[in-house]
Amino acid sequence: MNSSKKADYGNWVPRKLMNALWGIFLGLLFLVILNALFWRDAAAALLLGAFSALSLAAAAYMQYCRRTIDLRGGGLSGKFYDELLDHLAWQGQGRLLDIGCGSGALSICCARRFPAAQVIGVDYWSGVWDYSQKQCEENARLEGCDGRVGFRHGDAARLEFADESFDAAVSCFVFHEVKTISGRSKRPVVEEALRVVKKGGSFAFVDLFDRSALYGDMGEFVRRLKDSGLREVNYIPRAGAAFVPALARPVMASGVGLLYGVK
Structure with missing residues (x-):
């Protein structure tokens, strides 16, 4: 066994899914910032804020699940x-x-x-x-x-x-x-x-x-x-x-x- 390198077992929660979830959150956050700086639309601020919060919750929850599932993390x-x-x-x-x-x-x-x-x-x-x-x-x-x-x-x-x-x-x-x-x-x-x-x-x-x-x-x-x-x-x-x-x-x-x- 090569002690200098560990086996890579990946995860049941695909990395592509996590990238997509965090990407959606960052995209919405960017729109929130644009709205605050330039558009200053109150309705858009509420809508974008709500969707940003939901996307953050989804990404954070799936990140927790990914860590919990990991063979060398939560096991x-x-x-x-x-x-x-x-x-x-x-x-x-x-x-x-x-x-x-x-x-x-x-x-x-x-x-x-x-x-x-x-x-x-x-x-x-x-x-x-x-x-x-x-x-x-x-x-x-x-x-x-x-x-x-x-x-x-x-x-x-x-x-x-x-x-x-x-x-x-x-x-x-x-x-x-x-x-x-x-x-x-x-x-x-x-x-x-x-x-x-x-x-x-x-x-x-x-x-x-x-x-x-x-x-x-x-x-x-x-x-x-x-x-x-x-x-x-x-x-x-x-x-x-x-x-x-x-x-x-x-x-x-x-x-x-x-x-x-x-x-």
């Missing part, structure tokens, strides 16, 4: 990883798939938790997020586990693996971002993830499962998964509520659930 993302892996009923022998690996943080956590496992991380790496395959590979190298962790480009809606290729599968806050041909429902993404898990293999997924627009009735979905032949399916609503700070819950705990079990 909230790491707590979600621990919660997920604590519910993965797996002894760590064989291959594990991390779906939507982003910066490689969860993949590397899996490699540390299961030192005998071979971990594969897949991601689409779109331009929205501050992540890349090169970043993942560099992070794994810096953390000293690059020999057991590999990364490849892939689409979670159509995984390029044969049926029952992995002994375990994990994913954290990814499925709701995946585009599917079935409209808004993200159930097909879960089913695709389960397709590549071996019979008797384990899975644990964190996502916005409590949002009915994305997953419908989760009780019905769990029953449907059980009826499809899965050995064990469990669901925990409001996952993370015990450790997400109260101020961050509107962003990081709303609609979050943990789906886990054995195929």
Whole structure:
């Protein structure tokens, strides 16, 4: 491990979003100053002042959330990883798939938790997020586990693996971002993830499962998964509520659930 350089895991709140929020605030503030110096319009002053205050509040709140989530800041993302892996009923022998690996943080956590496992991380790496395959590979190298962790480009809606290729599968806050041909429902993404898990293999997924627009009735979905032949399916609503700070819950705990079990 290279002690002079630390792994860069980025953040679940994209830097581009923060730049946009602070840019909007600064733009409104500039208009407030122009109005005070030149236009001197009372109605405009009230309107611009109100919008400036709202934009500042939004930017400051999301900056707080970004700091809270940061793996080396507030550490909230790491707590979600621990919660997920604590519910993965797996002894760590064989291959594990991390779906939507982003910066490689969860993949590397899996490699540390299961030192005998071979971990594969897949991601689409779109331009929205501050992540890349090169970043993942560099992070794994810096953390000293690059020999057991590999990364490849892939689409979670159509995984390029044969049926029952992995002994375990994990994913954290990814499925709701995946585009599917079935409209808004993200159930097909879960089913695709389960397709590549071996019979008797384990899975644990964190996502916005409590949002009915994305997953419908989760009780019905769990029953449907059980009826499809899965050995064990469990669901925990409001996952993370015990450790997400109260101020961050509107962003990081709303609609979050943990789906886990054995195929």
